[in-house]
Amino acid sequence: MGKIKFIIPCDEANHVCDKTQYKDATLWEKVKLNIHLIYCRACREYTKNNSKLTKTIKKADVECLSTSTKADMKKEFEKVLNEVSN
DSSP: OOOOOOOOOHHHHHHHHHHHHTTOOOHHHHHHHHHHHHHOHHHHHHHHHHHHHHHHHHHSOOOOOOHHHHHHHHHHHHHHHHHHHO
16 A cells, blocks of 8 residues: 655645635545645645635626627627738
């Protein structure tokens, strides 16, 4: 049986933090992340900022453009870009 690794590097911890934000992290990943956060101040700050960003986005009442509006904007942009290029 192989060794169980509890210690993860910062880049993996940040990746797990991002996955946790979107509810994609496994329980084991969360455990390893929390162990990492005990001793890593930089990743604690990253996690704190990530949580703050998630809460802000959820709280914001943002209205997205429809797909047809986006397509119209893209066509108009490409038309103007072609006019400027020529």
